[in-house]
Amino acid sequence: MSPWSAAALGDPIANIETPALLLDLDAFERNLQRMVEALQGSSMRLRAHAKSHKCPEIALRQVAMGAVGICCQKVSEAAVFVDAGIQDVLVTNQIASLAKARRLANLARKARIGVLVDDTQQVVWLHQAATDAGVSLDVYVEIDVGSGRCGVAPGEQAVALALAVDRSSSLRFSGLQCYQGAAQHMRQPAQRQAAIAQATEWARITRDAIVAKGVACDRITGAGTGTFWHERDSGVFNEIQAGSYIFMDRDYRDNQAGPEDWAFEHALFVQTTVMSQTQLGKAIVDAGLKASSVDSGMPAVWERSDLNFVKASDEHGVLELTPQSQLALGDVLWLVPGHCDPTVNLYDELIGVRHGRVESIWPISARGALL
Amino acid sequence: MSPWSAAALGDPIANIETPALLLDLDAFERNLQRMVEALQGSSMRLRAHAKSHKCPEIALRQVAMGAVGICCQKVSEAAVFVDAGIQDVLVTNQIASLAKARRLANLARKARIGVLVDDTQQVVWLHQAATDAGVSLDVYVEIDVGSGRCGVAPGEQAVALALAVDRSSSLRFSGLQCYQGAAQHMRQPAQRQAAIAQATEWARITRDAIVAKGVACDRITGAGTGTFWHERDSGVFNEIQAGSYIFMDRDYRDNQAGPEDWAFEHALFVQTTVMSQTQLGKAIVDAGLKASSVDSGMPAVWERSDLNFVKASDEHGVLELTPQSQLALGDVLWLVPGHCDPTVNLYDELIGVRHGRVESIWPISARGALL
Numbered sequence: 001m002s003p004w005s006a007a008a009l010g011d012p013i014a015n016i017e018t019p020a021l022l023l024d025l026d027a028f029e030r031n032l033q034r035m036v037e038a039l040q041g042s043s044m045r046l047r048a049h050a051k052s053h054k055c056p057e058i059a060l061r062q063v064a065m066g067a068v069g070i071c072c073q074k075v076s077e078a079a080v081f082v083d084a085g086i087q088d089v090l091v092t093n094q095i096a097s098l099a100k101a102r103r104l105a106n107l108a109r110k111a112r113i114g115v116l117v118d119d120t121q122q123v124v125w126l127h128q129a130a131t132d133a134g135v136s137l138d139v140y141v142e143i144d145v146g147s148g149r150c151g152v153a154p155g156e157q158a159v160a161l162a163l164a165v166d167r168s169s170s171l172r173f174s175g176l177q178c179y180q181g182a183a184q185h186m187r188q189p190a191q192r193q194a195a196i197a198q199a200t201e202w203a204r205i206t207r208d209a210i211v212a213k214g215v216a217c218d219r220i221t222g223a224g225t226g227t228f229w230h231e232r233d234s235g236v237f238n239e240i241q242a243g244s245y246i247f248m249d250r251d252y253r254d255n256q257a258g259p260e261d262w263a264f265e266h267a268l269f270v271q272t273t274v275m276s277q278t279q280l281g282k283a284i285v286d287a288g289l290k291a292s293s294v295d296s297g298m299p300a301v302w303e304r305s306d307l308n309f310v311k312a313s314d315e316h317g318v319l320e321l322t323p324q325s326q327l328a329l330g331d332v333l334w335l336v337p338g339h340c341d342p343t344v345n346l347y348d349e350l351i352g353v354r355h356g357r358v359e360s361i362w363p364i365s366a367r368g369a370l371l
Numbered sequence: 372m373s374p375w376s377a378a379a380l381g382d383p384i385a386n387i388e389t390p391a392l393l394l395d396l397d398a399f400e401r402n403l404q405r406m407v408e409a410l411q412g413s414s415m416r417l418r419a420h421a422k423s424h425k426c427p428e429i430a431l432r433q434v435a436m437g438a439v440g441i442c443c444q445k446v447s448e449a450a451v452f453v454d455a456g457i458q459d460v461l462v463t464n465q466i467a468s469l470a471k472a473r474r475l476a477n478l479a480r481k482a483r484i485g486v487l488v489d490d491t492q493q494v495v496w497l498h499q500a501a502t503d504a505g506v507s508l509d510v511y512v513e514i515d516v517g518s519g520r521c522g523v524a525p526g527e528q529a530v531a532l533a534l535a536v537d538r539s540s541s542l543r544f545s546g547l548q549c550y551q552g553a554a555q556h557m558r559q560p561a562q563r564q565a566a567i568a569q570a571t572e573w574a575r576i577t578r579d580a581i582v583a584k585g586v587a588c589d590r591i592t593g594a595g596t597g598t599f600w601h602e603r604d605s606g607v608f609n610e611i612q613a614g615s616y617i618f619m620d621r622d623y624r625d626n627q628a629g630p631e632d633w634a635f636e637h638a639l640f641v642q643t644t645v646m647s648q649t650q651l652g653k654a655i656v657d658a659g660l661k662a663s664s665v666d667s668g669m670p671a672v673w674e675r676s677d678l679n680f681v682k683a684s685d686e687h688g689v690l691e692l693t694p695q696s697q698l699a700l701g702d703v704l705w706l707v708p709g710h711c712d713p714t715v716n717l718y719d720e721l722i723g724v725r726h727g728r729v730e731s732i733w734p735i736s737a738r739g740a741l742l
Contacts, residue, residue, distance in 0.1 A: 001737075001738060001739045001740060002447035002450075002739065002740045002741060002742045003447060003450045003451060003454070003740075004447070004450075004474075004742070006742055015470075017468075017470065017471065017742045018742070019741050019742075020741075020742075051685055051686070073685060073686040074686060076373035076374060076375070079373075079374045079375075080374060083374070093646070093657075093686060093687075094646045094647045094655075095646070096644045096645060096646035096647075096657065096700055096701050097388075097644060097701055099386075099388065100388065103375075118647050118649050119647065119648070119649070119700055121700050121701070122700075144649065144650075148650070148653075149647075149655060149684070149687055149689065150646075150647040150649065150655050150687070151647075151649060152649050153649070157649075181684065273467045273468060274467060275464070275465045275466070275467035275521075276465045276467075276489050276490065276520075276521040276522075277490070278489050278490070278515065278521065278522060278523050278524070278528075279515075279519070282519075284465075284520060284521050286464075286467065289664070289666045289713055290712075290713055290716050290741060291741055293660070294666050295660045295665050295666070295683070312666070313520070313552065314422060314444060314712050314713060315422070315444040315445060315464060315741075316464075316520055316521070318520065329467055329490055329492050329493075330467050330468060330492070341661075341685050342660055342661055342685060345661050345717070346716070346717075346739065346741070347739065347741075348739055366372075367372060367739075368372040368373065368717065368718065368719050368738075369372060369373045369374075370373060370390050370391075370661060370662055370686075370717070370718075371373045371375070371377055371388045371389070371390075371391075
């Protein structure tokens with residue numbers, strides 16, 4: 001990591017060294033509040049996805065505002081959040097070795113810990129690890145509700161797996177993971193709505209089939225920032241796993257908004273500096289693909305529709321200018337990352353800004369927690 | 372970062388927790404030796420590009436085998452390597468603020484430090500910072516030899532800038548940066564050769580024009596793993612900045628090899644585990660885009676031509692299998708990253724393996740050094 005920080009508390013924003021990852025605290029807090037309002041009056045609870053922020057300071061705020069806990073993707077991420085005091089953590093992923101199952105089981109000594117399965121071998125590993133550690137684990141069966149990634153088929157296969165979990169004395173069958181990841185970035189509102197309607201139907205059928213076997217299936221969890229109000233209103237889901245709503249990224253902005261869409265704001269920015277400008281109509285900034293992940297496309301330049309970020313190499317970003325663009329060497333710009341999650345994962349610190357100054361510097365403690 | 376390491380010294384490779392970044396030490400050492408051989412008998416010296424590895428243990432080995440020093444892209448990277456004992460560091464980038472120029476100048480108290488310019492404003496900042504710190508900085512004028520990124524046009528503009536540097540008492544005009552980045556991944560050998568022939572011509576013209584003004588222009592530096600033997604044989608370049616040759620990635624492998632190409636080997640791998648396999652013809656591994664950067668395309672699966680890595684999300688990789696593929700939950704695979712530099716930047720440790728065991732664990736100390 002850098003031997004020094006990009007900023008100190010109280011610094012004017014213009015003095016922050018670049019590239020740096022900034023959080024607009026006002027926008028962030030409005031986003032937190034909007035999610036609370038979106039779920040008010042519904043039976044839905046929020047399990048905030050911490051893979052987006054990897055930052056205990058944020059997780060603690062989400063829990064303080066009503067989230068039941070967090071979910072994350074990796075056991076080592078879970079360990080960071082448990083260590084920070086989060087009491088309920090769901091690893092929304094499969095575990096594929098006994099050694100890793102043992103890591104997970106150890107966390108259950110300090111917090112409520114859940115995990116997904118889509119194969120009986122995983123159940124065997126988890127059962128052995130939990131038994132040896134003397135703990136219980138919450139286990140959710142993941143069903144494939146249209147993403148085509150992990151998860152068993154809805155119906156029979158899921159029932160068989162739920163029964164296998166239910167028979168394991170150290171595991172608590174806790175419900176179904178029904179995340180429709182592919183739906184989150186479908187551009188048209190009608191596409192997203194249709195995808196979640198289908199996912200809901202598969203979740204309902206599977207839940208009812210499990211209950212028909214005499215096994216409780218209380219929790220139907222899933223959803224993301226792009227679709228969560230459909231799951232909220234589904235009558236089947238009762239927990240959502242939204243993560244990106246606190247930050248919003250360019251890829252989510254590119255979704256065409258439907259009439260019911262919740263207007264979360266961009267709160268996460270990469271501050272960058274123009275470091276070279278030798279050609280007409282072009283400028284080079286000091287934020288490349290090690291500063292803003294390009295897996296979901298290039299970042300947008302905030303409040304500068306005349307500037308088009310067209311290309312990233314390791315540590316360079318190429319902007320195209322219009323003939324009217326005013327831009328000079330040393331100018332500071334804000335970028336809206338194409339994809340917030342992997343961008344946050346590039347930084348050690350999240351610099352909170354408000355009223356023109358640095359108000360907070362939060363460690364991104366689970367950055368790089370891949371295991 | 373993860374609260375625990377993926378491996379311990381002496382572990383069998385199969386026990387390394389995944390995803391993890393592995394260095395095949397035999398292949399790595401052969402790559403180091405091949406570069407020594409490639410430059411033997413030429414007037415070319417190696418300034419190894421450390422942005423690829425961000426790892427002092429590797430930089431020290433490169434210097435021990437004859438490299439004059441390293442180059443890197445960021446001042447904070449340079450600080451990490453100076454702190455580790457590297458005595459000659461060139462930041463192959465522009466600096467766009469007086470504050471950052473001061474950071475750079477401070478490093479010159481402990482090592483020989485160079486940097487690029489393509490604007491007189493940068494010269495002003497560097498001169499002031501160096502003067503105030505009581506140091507001298509090596510300054511190279513970058514010319515655009517075909518990449519269309521940073522750099523002034525060859526010829527007149529470069530001459531004017533070189534003279535401005537030469538007039539600055541705290542700066543040493545040291546030569547020309549002539550990196551043809553766009554040429555490195557041109558797929559056809561003839562394209563790469565032609566691009567470097569053009570770059571060489573621009574470098575020669577500019578050098579001669581500067582010398583004609585009575586200013587020495589001793590160092591012509593540039594080149595990368597994809598083209599360096601053309602620069603070596605150019606009669607104009609006398610320093611190369613190759614970085615990826617120690618690792619090789621899928622993107623470099625996709626270059627069609629010419630008759631003179633140096634056969635560097637893949638030495639960098641992401642070890643991953645099959646964590647879900649619920650559909651025929653498909654498997655999900657635990658390495659996604661936070662484990663292997665996809666900016667230059669998907670990773671390849673090492674020694675498994677029957678497995679095609681087709682898609683990455685944050686922490687999932689999707690493999691397509693052939694009907695003949697044998698693969699089971701828990702199986703361990705090696706991936707060849709699409710692009711080594713940003714992939715290394717995702718990890719805190721590089722795990723060296725040889726004869727089936729973990730022989731070394733090196734910190735990637737400049738990981739995340741973006742400033």
